[in-house]
Amino acid sequence: DTEVTQTPKHLVMGMTNKKSLKCEQHMGHRAMYWYKQKAKKPPELMFVYSYEKLSINESVPSRFSPECPNSSLLNLHLHALQPEDSALYLCASSPLGQDNTGELFFGEGSRLTVL
Amino acid sequence: DQQVKQNSPSLRVQEGRISILNCDYTNSMFDYFLWYKKYPAEGPTFLISISSIKDKNEDGRFTVFLNKSAKHLSLHIVPSQPGDSAVYFCAASSLGGATNKLIFGTGTLLAVQP
Numbered sequence: 001d002t003e004v005t006q007t008p009k010h011l012v013m014g015m016t017n018k019k020s021l022k023c024e025q026h027m028g029h030r031a032m033y034w035y036k037q038k039a040k041k042p043p044e045l046m047f048v049y050s051y052e053k054l055s056i057n058e059s060v061p062s063r064f065s066p067e068c069p070n071s072s073l074l075n076l077h078l079h080a081l082q083p084e085d086s087a088l089y090l091c092a093s094s095p096l097g098q099d100n101t102g103e104l105f106f107g108e109g110s111r112l113t114v115l
Numbered sequence: 116d117q118q119v120k121q122n123s124p125s126l127r128v129q130e131g132r133i134s135i136l137n138c139d140y141t142n143s144m145f146d147y148f149l150w151y152k153k154y155p156a157e158g159p160t161f162l163i164s165i166s167s168i169k170d171k172n173e174d175g176r177f178t179v180f181l182n183k184s185a186k187h188l189s190l191h192i193v194p195s196q197p198g199d200s201a202v203y204f205c206a207a208s209s210l211g212g213a214t215n216k217l218i219f220g221t222g223t224l225l226a227v228q229p
Contacts, residue, residue, distance in 0.1 A: 004158070006158075031213070031214045031215070033214075033215075040221075040222075041221065042119075042204060042219035042220055042221050042222060043159070043204070043217075043219045044219075045216060045217070045218075048214050048216065050213055050214050055213075055214060056214070056216065090158055090159070092158075094214065094215045096213055096214070097213075100215065101164075102147045102149065102164060102166075102208060102210055102215055103149065103161045103164065103215070104161070104215050104217055105161070106151075106158035106159045106160070107158050108156070108157050108158045109156075109157075109158050111156075
């Protein structure tokens, strides 16, 4: 299995809603990432988990809350978002240690619209 | 401050000809460079990479060239095919860290015309 699976593919939410984005991989990768991509912009790193522990937080607002319940799953909990948070949210994974080729393996993304 | 730049937002090439996509970076700590291809409504897919110890890496129709002194890399696709039409992102990282913190360029939309 060489896939990173993200659900849902599309999500529409109001500013007072609480929702979650989910990401799953079964490649045995021990690093997982959340990127955010707005239209006509490059993907921007939000969070990195290494061995299920948060290792990088790129000064992301607290209305985004990541969670890594186990080595295969990565969640992004969303609460009190703003319309400008509408974007494509990309999950990625990579091996650590000797197996690390420097590459990230991306999912297809979750398209979020905040009304 | 954009550390990785792709100055051509779009490129149009005839089928069978060479496509050259360019990328510039500013951070001299970057030592690993990757190209990703992205179709609409899909995640980026890895294409080819190059370490800073090399100046060229080739994989089939795809070749990446790195000029460290100019902080410039390019992706050559030859011959170009209509299926190559996509957005191409250049990315850079420092391999010294345990995880792969990739910094992406702004992307170039390649259109290969039959």
